[in-house]
Amino acid sequence: MALIITDECINCDVCEAECPNGAISMGPEIYWIDSDRCTECVGHFDEPQCRQVCPVDCIPFDPERRETHEQLMDKYRRLQAEAAAEAAAVAAAVAAAEAKGGG
Ligand code: SF4
Ligand code: SF4
Numbered sequence: 001m002a003l004i005i006t007d008e009c010i011n012c013d014v015c016e017a018e019c020p021n022g023a024i025s026m027g028p029e030i031y032w033i034d035s036d037r038c039t040e041c042v043g044h045f046d047e048p049q050c051r052q053v054c055p056v057d058c059i060p061f062d063p064e065r066r067e068t069h070e071q072l073m074d075k076y077r078r079l080q081a082e083a084a085a086e087a088a089a090v091a092a093a094v095a096a097a098e099a100k101g102g103g
Pocket of ligand 2: 009055059
């Protein structure tokens with residue numbers, strides 16, 4: 001189950017930095033969670049980190065988005081693979097730029 005931020009959010013900005021998946025960002029009015037990136041912190045931590053730090057307790061589980069532990073692990077693996085591919089692409093671009101500059 002992904003988590004959701006309710007309109008009780010006071011935009012304190014604390015949760016965004018705690019999310020290991022980059023799932024939290026500022027929306028038009030309050031912060032929001034991208035459910036495609038939220039793994040309930042599965043793969044990283046035992047407990048959802050955003051819920052631990054929110055001072056107004058406004059990050060409940062989203063009943064509309066039920067996922068099994070295995071589904072959350074699959075999402076975690078997908079995000080890890082995407083991050084690795086992104087890092088490899090950046091490294092390749094840097095290497096290409098260096099080769100060009102050095103040539
Ligand atoms: Fe991010 Fe974890 Fe909160 Fe989901 S539960 S939004 S992965 S900090
Ligand atoms: Fe909003 Fe809670 Fe995140 Fe602060 S920690 S920005 S109040 S959801």
